[in-house]
Amino acid sequence: MTIVKKALPYFLAVVASFIAAGIFIALMGFDVFKAYSTILFTSFRTPNGFIQTLLKFVPLVLQALAFTIPLTAGKFNIGGEGQMIAGGIGAAVVGILFSSLPAYLLLPLVILGGIIAGAIWGLIPAWLLYKFNINEILTTVLLNFVALALIDYVCTGALRDPGAGHPTTVAIGVGGWLPLFMKNPPFHAGIIIAILVAIGVYIYTARTTGGYELIATGANPRAAGVFGIKVRRMFVLSLLLGGAIAGLSGAIEVAGVQHRLIEGMQSNYMVLGLIIGLIAKGDNRVVPFVAFAIAILEVGASAMQRTLMIPVEMVFIVEALILLFVLLSDVVRRK
Amino acid sequence: MDILVNFLRLVLLSMVPFVLAGQGTMLGGRTGVFNVAQEGMMLVGASLGFLVSYYSGSIFLGMVAAMLSGALFGLALAYFTTALKMDQFVIGLALFFIGVGLSTLLPKIIIGITLTPPLIKTLPNLAIPLLSSIPVLGPILFNHNILVYASVIISVGLWYFLYRTQKGLELRSVGEHPMTADSLGVNTTKNRYWSTIIGGALIGLSGAYLPMVYSGTFTEGMVMGRGWLAIALTFFGGWSPLPILFGSLFFSAVEVLAFRVQVIGSFLPYQFLQMLPYIATIIVMIITFKRARVPAFLGLNYDREKRSV
Numbered sequence: 001m002t003i004v005k006k007a008l009p010y011f012l013a014v015v016a017s018f019i020a021a022g023i024f025i026a027l028m029g030f031d032v033f034k035a036y037s038t039i040l041f042t043s044f045r046t047p048n049g050f051i052q053t054l055l056k057f058v059p060l061v062l063q064a065l066a067f068t069i070p071l072t073a074g075k076f077n078i079g080g081e082g083q084m085i086a087g088g089i090g091a092a093v094v095g096i097l098f099s100s101l102p103a104y105l106l107l108p109l110v111i112l113g114g115i116i117a118g119a120i121w122g123l124i125p126a127w128l129l130y131k132f133n134i135n136e137i138l139t140t141v142l143l144n145f146v147a148l149a150l151i152d153y154v155c156t157g158a159l160r161d162p163g164a165g166h167p168t169t170v171a172i173g174v175g176g177w178l179p180l181f182m183k184n185p186p187f188h189a190g191i192i193i194a195i196l197v198a199i200g201v202y203i204y205t206a207r208t209t210g211g212y213e214l215i216a217t218g219a220n221p222r223a224a225g226v227f228g229i230k231v232r233r234m235f236v237l238s239l240l241l242g243g244a245i246a247g248l249s250g251a252i253e254v255a256g257v258q259h260r261l262i263e264g265m266q267s268n269y270m271v272l273g274l275i276i277g278l279i280a281k282g283d284n285r286v287v288p289f290v291a292f293a294i295a296i297l298e299v300g301a302s303a304m305q306r307t308l309m310i311p312v313e314m315v316f317i318v319e320a321l322i323l324l325f326v327l328l329s330d331v332v333r334r335k
Numbered sequence: 336m337d338i339l340v341n342f343l344r345l346v347l348l349s350m351v352p353f354v355l356a357g358q359g360t361m362l363g364g365r366t367g368v369f370n371v372a373q374e375g376m377m378l379v380g381a382s383l384g385f386l387v388s389y390y391s392g393s394i395f396l397g398m399v400a401a402m403l404s405g406a407l408f409g410l411a412l413a414y415f416t417t418a419l420k421m422d423q424f425v426i427g428l429a430l431f432f433i434g435v436g437l438s439t440l441l442p443k444i445i446i447g448i449t450l451t452p453p454l455i456k457t458l459p460n461l462a463i464p465l466l467s468s469i470p471v472l473g474p475i476l477f478n479h480n481i482l483v484y485a486s487v488i489i490s491v492g493l494w495y496f497l498y499r500t501q502k503g504l505e506l507r508s509v510g511e512h513p514m515t516a517d518s519l520g521v522n523t524t525k526n527r528y529w530s531t532i533i534g535g536a537l538i539g540l541s542g543a544y545l546p547m548v549y550s551g552t553f554t555e556g557m558v559m560g561r562g563w564l565a566i567a568l569t570f571f572g573g574w575s576p577l578p579i580l581f582g583s584l585f586f587s588a589v590e591v592l593a594f595r596v597q598v599i600g601s602f603l604p605y606q607f608l609q610m611l612p613y614i615a616t617i618i619v620m621i622i623t624f625k626r627a628r629v630p631a632f633l634g635l636n637y638d639r640e641k642r643s644v
Contacts, residue, residue, distance in 0.1 A: 028444055076424070078428075128617070128620075128621065132620075132621050132624065132625070133624065133625065134617075134620050134621060134624050135624075137371070137424075138563060138566060138567055138616075138620065139617055139620070141560070141563045142560065142563060142564075142567075142613040142614075142616055142617055143613070143617075144560075145559070145560045145610070145612075145613045146610045146613050146614060149606040149607070149609040149610045150606065150610070152606050152609075153604055153606035153607070156606075157604070271432060271435065274428060274432070275432060278425060278428065278429070311439070311440055311443040311444060313436045313437075313439050313440035313443065314440060316432075316435075316436040316440075317433060317436040317437065317440065319432075320429060320432040320433045320436055321433075323429050323432070324429050324433075327421060327425060327426070327429065328419070328421075330421075331419045331420075331421060
């Protein structure tokens with residue numbers, strides 16, 4: 001009963017936003033029924049569709065966690081994009097410089113390179129917050145734009161692949177590629193990493209002292225401080241962890257999907273991650289499920305654009321509306 | 336000398352989006368509504384302003400449309416935070432997402448994908464008679480498009496309204512201590528609505544400046560973080576109209592430097608110059624954030640039925 005009660009507002013929010021967007025789609029002169037059946041069922045019609053959904057799930061759940069972990073401590077990390085790019089750069093540079101290493105060395109190094117680079121990118125705003133008390137929201141956002149220029153520099157600089165038309169680096173060593181479950185369509189092992197991270201985050205926040213301190217800090221920093229929790233250090237730690245996880249998502253993109261660094265690889269994963277995190281209301285346990293639902297919508301959106309010529313942004317608006325309605329359902333319940 | 340004159344001219348030209356978005360943010364914030372949807376609202380303003388100008392052939396109508404779209408976002412923000420008492424930051428983010436999505440969706444469904452970008456005529460320069468023929472100062476100050484002059488007039492007008500009129504004092508009191516303001520008969524709700532709506536209109540207009548002056552067309556993500564920079568600018572200017580006007584000269588100068596030195600050529604790779612506006616802003620925040628004067632009630636919602644604020 002409680003699960004039904006908890007799920008009901010989500011369900012109503014989804015229905016409401018589909019109705020709202022449906023009116024818009026109909027006004028544009030498209031077939032609403034066809035559009036929605038494409039969005040909802042592409043993931044389940046073919047094995048390929050389901051694998052695409054799992055692949056989309058990986059960056060989405062990691063980006064969402066990169067947002068919700070700092071949120072647990074009451075801090076907003078809007079820098080997942082920059083941290084993901086930094087992670088991608090770290091992974092690619094390691095993978096190219098040590099390309100001759102065997103897989104059992106290179107793959108961990110590539111992943112670690114991404115995690116460390118992402119953590120550094122998250123550490124900058126954390127340090128500015130710790131040292132100068134500067135609001136982390138703006139600094140994390142601004143660092144995204146710095147990272148966008150940085151990836152352009154890396155992709156057009158010394159590591160550039162001159163054969164590629166788009167700014168791209170040369171490929172990383174084969175040892176750095178994530179193993180595949182399946183060759184066609186390529187289905188890499190990133191999903192296992194993502195699930196392990198999601199479980200790890202759940203155990204950390206729900207079952208350990210450190211995680212409890214994080215939650216206490218977010219719930220009431222002053223009270224937490226009185227009980228001897230080093231609140232400011234928890235802020236730094238939370239942003240560092242968020243950066244590391246976002247960096248990991250960049251490393252997986254390089255090691256699993258592209259095998260090289262490509263400008264634009266960050267897609268719009270960060271914004272989707274924020275939407276997922278906010279729909280889940282910052283609850284780390286709920287994040288993976290919401291992320292999977294959004295992955296279904298995203299795969300459906302590309303199919304809808306291909307077959308029905310409805311721009312993918314339509315689905316993005318649906319997702320933003322779901323968020324808005326979920327937030328509104330809180331207000332309704334309060335009354 | 337010519338380079339310097341040209342540089343200063345460009346600084347004035349490029350300050351407009353910062354001025355308008357900064358004043359818009361300030362106006363809402365002065366009643367306690369902290370808007371973080373600027374980036375999305377500016378994108379919608381740019382997109383819609385471009386589309387309406389393209390189809391109507393009138394830049395003026397484009398500006399009106401951009402302002403209306405911004406005002407609508409402002410109304411939404413005010414309604415969700417003032418009437419429904421929802422978290423300002425979270426609602427701001429949600430509106431930001433909707434803005435980003437709408438701004439690319441609209442041109443895609445209305446114009447579709449074309450090989451050559453559809454262009455509108457950019458805003459013409461209005462040389463002010465006599466003043467524009469003063470050597471050096473004339474070309475720097477008095478030969479600009481109408482929005483350059485308008486942004487200065489709006490800033491001074493806002494200063495006069497906020498600091499020299501009764502209504503302005505009332506508006507500021509809502510952002511400092513709404514309980515007191517309320518008890519003295521100031522309508523806090525009305526003030527919050529109107530400041531956020533008019534502020535939103537200014538933010539929408541600032542977005543429309545980009546296609547109307549710089550590029551003549553709309554491109555995805557063309558605001559390039561200026562919306563977020565505007566928030567930093569507002570803090571930098573202490574939530575006060577005239578310091579924001581002067582602060583925007585600095586933000587604009589950095590932007591011009593980042594994009595013009597690129598053309599001149601330099602010893603640094605151009606990507607590092609592109610980082611300049613964002614890094615400079617972070618440095619400015621380090622220097623000014625501690626001393627920044629902020630409305631006491633910024634970001635909070637006022638519920639008159641609660642006992643304490």
